[in-house]
Amino acid sequence: MNRVIFYLNLNFLVIYSGAQVLSTNLLDKKVDSVLHLMTIQEKIGQTNMYNGFMEFTGPTIENEDNKSKIENIKSGLVGGMLNTLSVKEIRAAQKLAVENSRLGIPMLFGYDVIHGYKTMLPVPLAQAASWDRQVAEVSARISAVETASSGLHWTFAPMIDVCRDGRFGRIMEGAGEDPYLTSVMTEAWIKGYQGSDLSDEYTIAACAKHFAAYGFVEAGREYNTADISRNTLYNVALPPFKAAVDAGAATFMNAFNLVDGVPATGHSHLQRDILKGVWGFEGFVVSDWWSIVEMVSHGFAIDRQDAGRLAMLAGSDMDMEGRVYEEHLAELIKSGEIDETLLNDAVRRILRVKFQLGLFDDPYKYCDESREAEQIFKPEHREISREVARKTAVLLKNENDLLPIKEQVKSIAVIGQMASSKDVPLGNWRAQAITDSGVSLLEGIKNAAKDIEVSYSEGYRLSKGERNFVFELTLAPDDTTGFQEALTFARESDMVVMAMGEDCFQTGEGRSQTDTRLKGNQVELLKRIAEINDQLVVVLMTGRPVAIPEVAAIAPSILQVWYGGTEAGNATADILFGNYNPSGRLPVSFPYYTGQEPLHYDRTNTGRPGANPWNPSVVFWSHYTDSPNQALYPFGYGLSYTEFEYSNLSNRVKEGMVEVKINVKNIGQIEGLETVQVYVRDPVATVAQPIKKLVDFKQVRLKPGEQVTVEFILDEKDFGFYHPDFTFYAENGAFEIMVGKHSEDFISEQVMVTFN
Numbered sequence: 062m063n064r065v066i067f068y069l070n071l072n073f074l075v076i077y078s079g080a081q082v083l084s085t086n087l088l089d090k091k092v093d094s095v096l097h098l099m100t101i102q103e104k105i106g107q108t109n110m111y112n113g114f115m116e117f118t119g120p121t122i123e124n125e126d127n128k129s130k131i132e133n134i135k136s137g138l139v140g141g142m143l144n145t146l147s148v149k150e151i152r153a154a155q156k157l158a159v160e161n162s163r164l165g166i167p168m169l170f171g172y173d174v175i176h177g178y179k180t181m182l183p184v185p186l187a188q189a190a191s192w193d194r195q196v197a198e199v200s201a202r203i204s205a206v207e208t209a210s211s212g213l214h215w216t217f218a219p220m221i222d223v224c225r226d227g228r229f230g231r232i233m234e235g236a237g238e239d240p241y242l243t244s245v246m247t248e249a250w251i252k253g254y255q256g257s258d259l260s261d262e263y264t265i266a267a268c269a270k271h272f273a274a275y276g277f278v279e280a281g282r283e284y285n286t287a288d289i290s291r292n293t294l295y296n297v298a299l300p301p302f303k304a305a306v307d308a309g310a311a312t313f314m315n316a317f318n319l320v321d322g323v324p325a326t327g328h329s330h331l332q333r334d335i336l337k338g339v340w341g342f343e344g345f346v347v348s349d350w351w352s353i354v355e356m357v358s359h360g361f362a363i364d365r366q367d368a369g370r371l372a373m374l375a376g377s378d379m380d381m382e383g384r385v386y387e388e389h390l391a392e393l394i395k396s397g398e399i400d401e402t403l404l405n406d407a408v409r410r411i412l413r414v415k416f417q418l419g420l421f422d423d424p425y426k427y428c429d430e431s432r433e434a435e436q437i438f439k440p441e442h443r444e445i446s447r448e449v450a451r452k453t454a455v456l457l458k459n460e461n462d463l464l465p466i467k468e469q470v471k472s473i474a475v476i477g478q479m480a481s482s483k484d485v486p487l488g489n490w491r492a493q494a495i496t497d498s499g500v501s502l503l504e505g506i507k508n509a510a511k512d513i514e515v516s517y518s519e520g521y522r523l524s525k526g527e528r529n530f531v532f533e534l535t536l537a538p539d540d541t542t543g544f545q546e547a548l549t550f551a552r553e554s555d556m557v558v559m560a561m562g563e564d565c566f567q568t569g570e571g572r573s574q575t576d577t578r579l580k581g582n583q584v585e586l587l588k589r590i591a592e593i594n595d596q597l598v599v600v601l602m603t604g605r606p607v608a609i610p611e612v613a614a615i616a617p618s619i620l621q622v623w624y625g626g627t628e629a630g631n632a633t634a635d636i637l638f639g640n641y642n643p644s645g646r647l648p649v650s651f652p653y654y655t656g657q658e659p660l661h662y663d664r665t666n667t668g669r670p671g672a673n674p675w676n677p678s679v680v681f682w683s684h685y686t687d688s689p690n691q692a693l694y695p696f697g698y699g700l701s702y703t704e705f706e707y708s709n710l711s712n713r714v715k716e717g718m719v720e721v722k723i724n725v726k727n728i729g730q731i732e733g734l735e736t737v738q739v740y741v742r743d744p745v746a747t748v749a750q751p752i753k754k755l756v757d758f759k760q761v762r763l764k765p766g767e768q769v770t771v772e773f774i775l776d777e778k779d780f781g782f783y784h785p786d787f788t789f790y791a792e793n794g795a796f797e798i799m800v801g802k803h804s805e806d807f808i809s810e811q812v813m814v815t816f817n
Contacts, residue, residue, distance in 0.1 A: 091421070092412045096405060098164060101391055104408045106138030107166070108379050109387045110347065113145030117153035137162030138387070140379060140411055141169035141215070146493065151212035152428040159424045167415060167424035171215035171268070175234055175490040176200065178207035180442040180627050181499065184488040184604055185219065185246075187453040187623035189236035189648035190699075192736045192758060194249040196452050201253025203442045205265045210436035211493070212427045214418050215266040217314060219250040221301040222271055226659035227652065228281025230572030233604030233624075234490060235276060237648030238661040238696060240297050241755045244304035251308040259311060260419035262426050269305035271316035271349060273331055274298040278318055281658060283573045287318040292748055294320065295783035297663075299335070306340045311414050313346045315377055317355065324359045326352040327368075332376030339787070345378040345410035354383045365389060373399050378407035438495075443627050450625035450632030455645035456700040457601070460617040464598060465639025465702060466556065472514040474550035475503050476590070477560035477583070478523050479602050488604065488624030489530060489569030498627060502560050502600055505630025509638045516554065520547030523581045524564040534566040539582045548589060556596040558637065559587060561612065565624050568604030577608045577655045584611050591615045600633060606649040606660075613693055621645075639702065644734035644760075646699040646803065650692035657688060662696040662804040663751035697738050697755070697803030703729025703765070710800055710808040717816045721773040723800045723808065727763035734762045737771045740799040740807065741780060746792050750782065753799055773800075777816050791816045 096104075111134075115127050133139050134157045145154050151170050159165045176182045182200040191197070201219070208216060220234040223243050236243040247269070256264040274294055278285040289298065305313070313336065316325035325331060326348050336342045353372045354365060362368035369385040370393050380386040393399040419426055456464070466473075479485050479502070486499040500508075507515050521544075522537040551557045561583050566572070578584075588611075591597055599616040601609070604624055612619065620643070622633050635641040650660045669682040684690055706726045713720045725737055737760070740753040756779040761769055775798070781791035793815045801807025 088413060088416055091416050092409050095164065095166065095412055096409055099408070101394060101401070101404075103137050103164065104404050105386055105390045106133070106136075107140035107408045107411045108390070108404070109133075109139050109384070110141045110143060110379050110381045111139055112382045113142040113154065117145070117150050117157070131157065133387075134158050134168070135161035137164055137166055139168060141171060143171045143217075143381065145170055146172065146211065146213070148212040148428045148430045148433045152425055155424050155428070166412075167420040169215050169415060169420075170213050171217060172208065172213050172492065173218065173490060174204050174208045174213070174216040174492045175218050175220070176488060177204050177446070177494065177626065178211060178492045179438040179494060180207060180446055181487045181491060181494050182446050182626045183450050183453045183629075184233045184490075184624045185235055186233045186237060186604060186648060187625065188449070189242060189246050190455055190623065190645040191449070191452040192242070192646050192648075193452055193760065194245060196449050197246045197249035198253040199445060200449055201250045203445060205254045205256070206263050207437045207442065209263050209265050209427055210429070210432045212433070213265065214420070214427050215268065215312070216254060217268045217270060218254070219247060219267065220270050221247045221305060222274070222276030223297050223301060224276030225661040226276075226281035227577045227606040227649065228574055228655065228658050229276065229278060230283060230568050230574070230605070231570055232276070232606075232649065233488070233568045238650060239648065239663065239755050240300040242648055243301040247301045247304045248308040251305060251310050255309060255311065259417040266311035266414055266418060268312040268314050268347065269302055269310045270314035271325070272302055272313050272336065272346070273316060273325060274320050275316040275318050275325075281573050283571050284317050287320055289320065291321075291785060295787060302336070303340060306336070306342050311344045311417065313342065313344065314349055315346055315352060317349055317352050319359060324352070324356045324361050326377050327356050327361060327371040327375045329375040335787070337376055343410065344414060345407065346376055347379040348372065348377050348381045348383065350381050351383050353377065353380050353385045366393065369393060370398050373403055373407070378410055446626045447628035447632045447635075450622070450629050451635050451641045453623060453625065453645050454633065454636055454643050455621040455647055455698075456643040457619040457621050457694055457698075458613060458616065459700055462702075463596065463618040464620070464637060466637055470513060470555045470596075472516070472554040472556070473506065473510065474547070474554035474557045475506055475515060475517045475560070476520040476547045476551065476557060476586070478519050478521060479562060479564070480558070480560035480600075481517060481519070484528070485565045485602060486625050486627075486629035488565045488626065489572070491530070500628050500630035502558070502630045502633055505632070505634035506558065506637065508631060509634035509640070516550045518547040518550050519543050520559075521581055521583050521586050523583070524566070528564065528566050530566070530569070534564055536580055541582060541585075544586055544589065547586060548593065551590045551594045554594065556598065557590055557594050558598045558600060559590065560600050560602060561587065562602035562607070563604065565604065575655070577605060577652070577658070579607060579609065579612070587612060587615055598637065606651045608652050608655050608693075610653045610693060642702045642731060642733045643699070644701060644736070646697050646736050647694055648696070650696045651694035653693045654688050657685075660692060662692070663754045665749050666752050691805070695803055695805045697736075698805070699736075699803070701729075701733045701735070703727055703731050703733035705733070705735045705763070705802065707801055707808055710810055712798060712810055712812050714812055714814055717777060717814065719775045719798065719812055719814060721775060721798055721800060722770050724768055724770055725761060725763070726768035727765055730765055732762065732764045734760055735802075736760050738801060738803060738807070739773050739775070740804065741775065742797040742799070743780060743782075743792065744795065744797060746782070748782065748784065753804060755804070780814060780816070793817070
């Protein structure tokens with residue numbers, strides 16, 4: 062699909078969201094009219110969310126807990142459910158609430174739709190690698206259409222935790238290490254999910270998570286403490302969440318971790334002072350799964366009742382499956398430990414979202430089985446998934462222009478267990494994806510190869526046994542029995558394409574790792590192949606930045622394709638065979654070694670940033686003795702099949718703004734897309750600033766020989782930062798402006814700017 066068709070599809074999908082937005086005044090009156098009719102128990106019920114792993118259309122449920130849940134639904138004591146799937150089941154569950162309870166208040170139905178419902182788009186980290194707002198938006202739009210068509214109206218996405226540590230398994234769910242790029246993706250994802258009007262039947266409510274600092278868990282370990290400074294919290298972790306509020310996110314989800322010794326779920330400063338106070342957020346906050354209960358384990362709450370008290374005081378409006386509000390809020394209000402006005406505020410926020418979704422007008426508006434059959438996994442969605450996947454791939458290395466594959470290549474050996482997998486490309490957090498429904502790399506190459514003999518050998522085996530979201534992945538023992546066949550094919554072929562990386566269930570929630578090197582004997586096989594065939598391309602499939610110094614040293618060409626979704630194999634083949642010029646850029650730094658993590662480009666200078674120029678052998682400066690400080694592949698990095706030249710950086714300062722211009726020329730032989738990146742540094746400030754921070758970027762598509770002048774307007778928001786009192790402003794003085802290809806390759810100038 063060409064670029065024009067891709068954007069036409071985006072525009073077509075946006076048409077789904079065309080209804081009138083309910084006015085704020087009228088909405089508030091409607092919410093209050095319902096709230097005034099409610100009893101304390103009914104109000105508490107709205108703050109209660111159940112897990113819906115039960116059949117509402119099946120036989121009578123004998124489980125006593127499920128029976129109790131159903132009775133509470135019928136009594137109007139449940140505000141929402143998660144994991145109830147399909148139009149048929151959701152209609153039946155909604156009917157229990159609407160047609161049996163006193164007030165007939167509809168329930169919300171939510172689900173973790175992270176990068177697609179049945180049609181899988183590339184994982185979010187991959188989408189961020191496109192550096193393209195419309196890629197993120199159309200991906201969320203397709204997810205919303207399929208999710209809404211299945212009867213659901215709420216997704217627990219996007220995850221917008223800035224993450225600088227590749228050991229953290231959930232780094233795949235976010236947009237990487239940078240707050241600005243994450244903020245840009247956040248806005249696009251929310252726009253894609255919610256459209257311009259939540260009452261449209263093809264939109265769903267977004268949920269910005271995890272508020273806050275979950276990407277900063279110590280040692281990259283899932284569910285761990287986040288020991289984060291106030292400066293980093295304000296300037297790195299929080300900006301994407303501010304972007305989510307500005308984009309109109311309907312809901313927020315708090316986090317499992319401690320922030321400054323206080324669980325995020327019970328953190329009043331985060332939820333009441335900042336989110337609902339300074340930022341004016343009008344939606345509601347849902348806890349993460351059992352995160353209210355877990356405040357007891359944290360050592361912050363005495364027991365479940367105390368946890369409920371602390372969570373409500375802090376501004377956590379809905380309890381996800383913890384049953385704490387259900388069991389204890391009434392008693393807490395009766396005793397005076399919780400003022401009923403806090404409960405009213407929580408319920409008002411929840412009802413508001415239900416009205417915005419149009420559920421009071423028609424509780425079954427999402428329950429259309431014909432729409433479900435028509436919209437889910439449709440060919441148009443899979444075709445857009447292919448285009449998105451092409452835009453997310455990052456060319457890391459391409460010696461001697463090995464790629465794209467040349468006409469003289471008549472035989473290709475495809476090697477590696479992941480090359481034939483139709484499941485790994487779907488990624489983790491895959492909602493209702495059909496197992497083995499993806500296009501494998503091997504299939505993609507065979508589909509694209511014309512008059513080329515394609516052979517396949519597994520070579521190595523990475524994973525074995527059961528593979529799913531719930532259970533720990535079993536890695537296969539090191540076994541070289543498949544090496545001989547792979548080496549034979551490699552010797553007899555003109556070119557080798559070797560799939561390397563991680564099984565998709567090595568990343569995601571609960572998949573933190575101490576070692577981000579490639580597992581098994583993949584690298585050993587690569588070494589042996591390289592000895593007999595130097596026409597070697599590595600296709601790297603991962604959900605995190607991996608430590609691959611040996612791969613980088615051995616392989617002439619490396620293409621990072623992440624987990625590219627339903628059409629991953631075809632999209633990758635499009636790039637390998639030159640039908641698409643790769644344009645992705647890294648949203649995370651790739652380390653030489655895991656021991657460098659957490660690793661990020663926007664570090665501070667330290668007091669000893671470099672070796673003594675008069676005596677470099679002196680060891681007393683900030684460095685490793687066994688590794689470089691910098692990344693193997695830095696943030697913003699990515700190659701193309703063409704080459705771009707930068708020249709004539711200029712700036713003009715006027716009234717607190719800086720107009721920046723730079724010339725960019727395509728000096729290669731084919732058309733290409735370049736991402737022009739702008740970084741700034743405040744070298745002297747009242748709070749030490751990073752050596753550089755991304756503040757803007759633009760993408761330009763240039764034909765061979767074509768040159769354009771790319772312009773940026775920078776203002777106080779680009780030069781400023783949050784100060785310790787949470788005020789944001791820029792300090793007058795000298796700044797460095799850096800414009801270029803990535804965070805380590807740029808042209809720079811100094812400017813003097815006065816803001817006040």
